[in-house]
Amino acid sequence: MVYYLIVCRSLTYAQRTAAMLERAGITAHILRSPRTIDREGCSHSVKVSERNLANALLILNRAGLQPKRVYLIAGDGSYKEVLL
Template sequence: MVYYLIVCRSLTYAQRTAAALERAGITAYILRSPRIIAGEGCSHSVKVSERNLARALLVLERVGLSPRRIYIMSGDGGYKEVLL
C-alpha cells in the first residue's frame, strides 16, 4: 500500500493535524519524520493512505493547517517529495 507523509514543523502541529483528520474520519498516524526528509532539526509527520490524501488536504486547508511538505512513501522504503 502507498502512503503519504505530511511533514509538520513540530509535534504539536502534527497532533493538531492528526486530530483534524481523525475528526473528518480519515485515519492518521503521527511519527517522527525519517532523517532523510526531516532536514535540519527534528520534525514530525502524519501518515495517511493514498486514497485519503486529496480529502486530507481539503480538510487541512479548511481548518488552516497547511502542510510544510508532503512525501510519498513507496513500498521499497524510499521517499519522494510531492509538489502541490
C-alpha cells in the same frame, strides 16, 4: 498499500493535524519524520493512505493547517516529495 507523509513543523502541529483528520474520519498516525526527509531535525509527520490524501489536504487547508511538505512512501522504502 500506498502511504503519504504530511510533514508538520512541530509535534504540536502534527497532533492538531492528526486530530483534525481523525475527526473527519481519516485514519492518521503521528511519527517522527525520517532523517532522510527531516531538514530541520525536529519535525514530525502524519501518515495517511493514498485514498485519503486529497481529502486530507482539503480538510487541512480549510482549517489553516498547511503542511510543510508531503512525501510519497515508495515501495522500496524511499521517499519522494510531492509538489502541491
